[in-house]
Amino acid sequence: MRQTDFDTADLRRAFGTFLTGxxxxxxRDAAGIPCGMTANSFTSVSLEPPLVLVCIGKGSSNIAVFEAADRFAVNILGDDQSEVATVFSARGVDRFATIDCLEAATGAPVLADCLSWFDCSLHxxxxxxxxVILIGRVEDFAIRPREPLGFCRGRFVNLGDKAAGSRLAD
Ligand SMILES: Cc1cc2nc3c(=O)[nH]c(=O)nc-3n(C[C@H](O)[C@H](O)[C@H](O)COP(=O)(O)O)c2cc1C
Incomplete structure (x- = not known):
């Protein structure tokens, strides 16, 4: 049966059962100031062409910057970076104050210590x-030998050895 009167909190809880990274x-904004936010809505989309996506809430204080941007980077966090995720989802703090960044090819800032990153032009x-769904074309990327940070039911989870369990494919 089709249900149209979902309780939003229930729906959010149900979405939150999906384990993500x-x-x-x-x-960067028009003045070149770095801008960033924590997001678990990242998905790989296509290999040829290489595409990824991320969903930015219209209520974010950064929405105008992301709507105007023709480039962005997605930094996948390692298992010891839950504090980075917390800082980049907090309001009223200088999110980049305690983080080392590199400059990616597109000019987007890349977090120096993350697990992997994808530097994207807007597709x-x-x-x-x-x-707003941003679909990016991957212009460059890097992977580091680290374990991923997970997120499920509103909590950060460390997968540890479980992440290295049975391997389906390379
Ligand atoms: C683990 C985690 C995942 C999140 N994923 C998203 C997301 O995919 N999209 C989004 O718009 N906000 C997401 N948020 C919320 C934003 O990070 C946060 O609300 C936002 O950065 C608040 O500050 P802002 O209004 O300055 O953007 C997430 C927060 C956390 C802690």
Missing amino acids: VTVVTT QRVIAGDH
């Missing part, structure tokens, strides 16, 4: 309900 999405921007 944790990223920080970064870009498509899609308005979807209360979020």
